[in-house]
Amino acid sequence: MDILRAEHIRKNFGSQHVLTDLNFSVSKHSIFGLIGKNGSGKTTTMKMILGLIKPTSGSIYVCGEKVAYGDTPTNRHIGYLPDVPEFYGYMTAREYLKLCGEITGVRRSEIHKRTDELLCLVGLNGVNRKIHSYSRGMKQRLGIAQALLNEPELLICDEVTSALDPVGRKEILDLLSAAGKRATVIFSTHILSDVERICDQIGVLNNGQLELQGPLNEIKQDYRQEALQIETLTPDQAPVLAAHLKALPFISKAEVSGRTVNVQLNHYEENSLDIIRLLASESIPILKYERLEPTLENVFMDVIR
Ligand SMILES: Nc1ncnc2c1ncn2[C@@H]1O[C@H](COP(=O)(O)OP(=O)(O)OP(=O)(O)O)[C@@H](O)[C@H]1O
Ligand SMILES: [Mg+2]
Structure with a gap:
């Protein structure tokens, strides 16, 4: 079943036509790599899926429900890690996750257990320093924990590895692979080797459309350069x-x-x-x-x- 479907999305910013006719679907349990050059519209696409940006025309469906612009109920299915995540630097990771859990309505009895589990998953259990002293990689790992707090069916990550060194990138990629066992993951990037390491499906955004999409191994075979x-x-x-x-x-x-x-x-x-x-x-x-x-x-x- 498709967890996400975008139909004939157009998006103009003033006279700039960023997306002209975007159509794609993401099937459940895949790790989908959204690939495109700088400015091709990856972040815009992700924000439209979250109801944060209104498409000029077209519709998006998450778990079969239509996304509305604004405070869309479809976001209960989604965990989101933006390209530049913001945290409260004076908190510890545990305090921050607990706060996020309270705000997003995770049951009180669940928050403690889930915080422990996620801190373990992202390798931040036992780290009692304040977030402002974290490296970029640690912040991204905390961001992934926060995005998984609601046990989302769909995890959307915008350029999570782009600013990291090779060690930090490997940690995040391993983590996204692990997250792929509990949620469908959409992951945008222009680092193609990262996509090759973890994605099973890809879409290439170019000229306002997904010019190519499908299973990574099939696409590579079809395009086989002898x-x-x-x-x-x-x-x-x-x-x-x-x-x-x-x-x-x-x-x-x-x-x-x-x-x-x-x-x-x-x-x-x-x-x-x-x-x-x-x-x-x-x-x-x-x-x-x-x-x-x-x-x-x-x-x-x-x-x-
Ligand atoms: N709020 C906005 N107002 C006007 N133009 C915008 C706005 N948001 C994005 N754009 C433009 O839309 C185009 C697509 O931007 P977007 O951020 O979606 O690209 P991207 O693929 O995420 O790029 P990057 O790889 O640099 O993150 C760019 O030309 C950008 O300048
Ligand atoms: Mg972007």
Whole structure:
């Protein structure tokens, strides 16, 4: 079942058309990566799902209920971590979560238990310092705990990893993976390797629409760039090999970089033997021969080109 559906969303800010016809759905229990360049409309999309921004036209449904602009009842299904979360720095994490629990109507008998559980989940149990002394990564982890306090079905995180160092990013990604076991997660970013690590579904926002969406592994296969990397024994052999490769009709590109030749070709499976035969007949010794896996980077560059 779809937990989220956006239908024909348009959003203009004055004369600027940020979203022109946004359509997408997110199925339950997925981790959905919303990818787009700076200014492509990721934050705007997330704020519309939360009823914080009014679409110029179109409708959004959360758990089958239509989102209303303003204090929308659909937010009871949602936990939200904004791109720049604000906390009360003079509190400890435990005090802050308790306050958030009280404000959002978590039952008193539940608050203590849930606070303990979430502090453990995000690795902040036993940290008794005030929040103002936390690192960025710790603040993001507290933000995730706060967003999960209401046991939401949908967790929306806006660029949670973008400002973090690799260690902090890994911690947050592991945490989002764990959160994905209890909630559907929508996660916006422009760091494609983060998406590849945890998302199973992606949507690429470009030109005001989701230009590409679906399961990450299928999209990578569909966009499979047939690419090879061949490393010759010595640098002088690489240009010779490249020249021979370029003469083959199924090879579209053979570029030399040091002793490596980067090759692009059509129909690898049908043609691979011809390449091996060429290497043998021209007596070109090789150190490495590798068919390259498609990366999300290739897919993304292809879509936004
Ligand atoms: N309240 C607003 N008033 C006017 N323009 C706005 C407003 N909010 C966003 N915009 C514009 O809409 C476009 C999309 O902004 P948005 O913040 O949604 O992009 P984004 O994909 O989240 O970008 P980033 O990667 O930088 O976070 C930008 O050009 C931005 O300047
Ligand atoms: Mg943004």
